[in-house]
Amino acid sequence: MSIPAFAALLERLVFTPGRNAKIALLKRWFAEQPDPDRGIGLAALTEELTFATAKPALIRDLAAARTDPVLLALSRDYVGDSAETIALIWPQRAGVNTPPPTLSEVVEALDATPKSELPDLIAGWLDSLDANGRFALIKLVTGGLRVGVSGRLARLALAEWSGRPIEEIEEVWHGVAPPYLPLFRWLEGKAERPDPRDAPVFRPLMLAHPLEDADLATLRPEEWRAEWKWDGIRVQLCAGPGGRRIWSRGGEDVSAAFPEIVEAMDFHAVLDGELLVIRGGGEVAPFADLQQRLNRKTVGPKLMRDYPVGVRLYDLLFEGTEDLRALPFDARRARLESWIARTCPARMDLSPQIAFASVHQLAAIREGARAASIEGLMLKRADSPYVAGRVKGLWWKWKRAPLSIDAVLMYAQRGSGKRSSYYSDYTFGLWRPDGRGGEELVPVGKAYSGYTDQELLWLDRWIRNHTVARFGPVREVEKGLVLEVAFDAAQRSTRHKSGVALRFPRILRIRRDKPAGEADRLDTLMALVENREAKAKAKAEADAAAD
């Protein structure tokens, strides 16, 4: 019965917004399903295993042979998705009583069946399933599952289900292949932890806490090392005889999106660093540029040329097979520096350390950092080992003070999950000349955090009482409420109507005292953008002069 069970799991996962509920569904799957189907299902969900043996056209031909073309077309128009239409419209055959296939039967049969016999095989399966089962099967065999279960979420569910720490699971996860039999045996206490040997595996990252003012007072400069906090994405580079991988912060394999980095990983080591778009001369581009390279399965030469990426290295976890994670930070840093000097890897450089004599001086350095690619400072204790997770007191992130604007609320949208009854997502705008002698509002961003529960209640009520139009879950409101919006950086963007994109916008305060007409102008925000670029240039020149 495993395809129907898998279909039921899929359907619930697709509609469930809550993380905890998703974990509960996955735990039940691990507990109830037999091997190897539970592992195959898990791999299909996390897209570790994609079949894609059948082309969508094959499925469409099967449906066309069994349905009236007019009815099929009308249905397709209504449903909007071919796979779903076919799953729903597939005519049940009277007298079919073959049991539905298990996941492992599907995998094995797809592997062993010649292409010419695929249509009959799949049609036979479709005959044995109900609409949900047919949908799951079609998505499986055409390789388009996409249910929003990340590997990280699956590993969390495995950890909760088995009671094992997530870090232990992460270190072996990429070393075991579907259907993960040794992994499940270990998690059920029936065997030792599987040994990944040479296989490139993800090592859980060491994370930093945000630095509060109270923590600042306790810092002794001689015990701490400072670096810039770069506004890119955190990556772990893992290379050796068993292969090369680029892992994201959550342990996802993102190698395919950055082939030029993979090519440059001609070494045997595990490194921690920041992936950035770095242009000629070492200038780091704003995050918006890096976004062009994210979430891609493949990448063409034009993208690689227009958005060249590099990795700024800041830690060395393994050199060869030697695990350095227990060494103090200073010792690892020394090893990293000499490793870089010896290896000279292409597209990689060293994240510079920032000298400082006092906390006061450090604060001044942080305030002076206005390059768009710098989020603030990282503080690392000189003697800290490399430990998984967010251990307090070892690493701090000290973001520079946010910028803020007074913007006018324009649209509000319902949240999801627990917030589905609240208008909790806000689009806000600034004034600019409308070209006819007046002023108009142009949207500059969207925020859905920063407010308190009380403020959310108040905003929700205000929005309901000041709605001027509705578009599904979105309400347009009277342009009468000013919100003070904080953000980390303003960057130029060609994708936004206003020409500017905000990093991490959040609601700082509701400015009930301020008339909408007195909210900020777009010019004010643009000045913040230009300011940063100019300062970044000045800083780069100053750095160059200092070297």
Add this chain to the structure above:
Amino acid sequence: MVARGAAQPWIPSVLRHLYRGMPHPETWLRVTPAGLWCEPGDFFIDPTRPVARAVITHGHSDHAQPDHEAVLATPETLAIMRARLGAERAGRQQQPLLPGEVVLHNGVRIWLRPAGHVLGSAQVCLEWQGSRAVISGDYKRTPDPTCAPFEVERSCDVFVTEATFGLPVFRHPPPEQEIARLLASVALFPDRTHVVGCYALGKTQRLIALLRRAGWDAPVWLHGALLPLCHTYEELGVRLGDIRLATVAQKGALRGAIVLAPPSAVAERWARRLADPVVCLASGWMRVRQRAKARGVELPLVISDHSDWDELNATIDETGAPEVWVTHGRDDALVHAMGLRGIRGRALHLVGLGEEDEGEDAAPEPAVPATAEGGVA
């Protein structure tokens, strides 16, 4: 063109009209802005505005409008109309007609047959000068513990059908299976409230009855807008067990509970009293994922009081009618499918129908009366 089975060939009906001088129904049953009008009887079926004489198929508001002079319907439908519209607006003169009884009005014979849609729902059968039409209203064929099952009226010249789910993608699974999914979810998330969006007339009572049949003996909690019609059902002899008003419940009492509410209330402020709710919606539209997604539904339940595609087509075939008129819904697909079987189909495009319960327009976000916010409607 495919010839139909020998049992109900289309030729005899045509012969009847041609050679016996019988009037075709389209000569005496007409589409008007107020709805279907029987000319010789001078009455309307489910008129959308106040008229002198109305025959009402069932109590949903798009079929049972207020302020008619005389209303003919089943006793249950009349009781439902009184409960919803108030006695003074439910027809100045109410005439109950039991299924099986016949009244003669201006030479038109009128009788009713159960439609299986909601309690009291009936098909209106008319005969004038030997010519016969059956107006089925809304109907379903799946057994429903809260109302009498659909009965096929054979040998009509025209069968008038709805087509709310008139596309072959709509095939409703057995309702018991959907109730089992709901109960499995309650077992998996014992600390959360399952709130099920459902329409006040018919769906609510059917869900409660299905839950009872599945062994759910715990209280079923209700949004205030759903309670009055549950009382009407109970007065008409449909037992619903322990039903309570959710508005007055302690938040803790609703953990692990099942709460029924109007579809528009499940994602509204009213739902904030519930413990980490699992939002469910019981509707035939839930068959289509995008529909469920757009409504923010976490557990879609495909339970409908309308016929699905197979039931529509099977019913049309069983009536043996040579001609079928489609009042509302997906008439294009249904008329096409009938044509493949040699049945003449005609789309009436009646306006105003399909606006309560599962009508296309009602699906996005029907308004809840302001009083429902407090839970007491």
